[in-house]
Amino acid sequence: MHPWDNEPNEARDGEDGFDAPVEIPITDELDLHTFRPEEVKPLLNDYFEACLEKEIYSVRIIHGKGKGILKKRVQSILAAHRLVAHYSEAPPEAGGWGATRVWLKKSVD
Numbered sequence: 001m002h003p004w005d006n007e008p009n010e011a012r013d014g015e016d017g018f019d020a021p022v023e024i025p026i027t028d029e030l031d032l033h034t035f036r037p038e039e040v041k042p043l044l045n046d047y048f049e050a051c052l053e054k055e056i057y058s059v060r061i062i063h064g065k066g067k068g069i070l071k072k073r074v075q076s077i078l079a080a081h082r083l084v085a086h087y088s089e090a091p092p093e094a095g096g097w098g099a100t101r102v103w104l105k106k107s108v109d
Contacts, residue, residue: 026050031062032070040070041077048083048104057104060090065098074100083108 024030030047032040044061051059063070078087083104090099 026054026056028056028058029060029062032074033062033064037070037073040073044074044077044081045083048081048102052083052104052108057106059102059104060094061100061102062095062098063100068097071097071100078102 024047026047028051030044032043035043048059051057061074063074065071075087078084078100085103085105087100087102089097090101094101
């Protein structure tokens with residue numbers, strides 16, 4: 001039995017229940033826990049573009065602690081991203097090694 005079996009059919013689009021696009025609010029925080037690893041790179045790109053449109057220049061990316069695999073993936077993407085000025089591990093009160101703080105460029109060449 002799937003968790004959505006008791007939900008009405010209009011609550012999901014596809015057979016697996018995950019085909020409908022999810023609109024996420026654009027804030028200074030992005031939690032990656034609900035995304036698949038292959039979604040991270042395009043998600044970060046789109047999210048950073050949306051942040052710049054809203055004049056948000058500092059973003060906390062929550063990737064979790066775990067084994068550090070997602071953190072390494074995120075930081076690899078950030079290191080080469082054209083919109084990222086710099087990034088660092090979040091301070092302890094903001095998630096420590098379970099999150100990364102990103103500063104976006106205010107002007108993009």
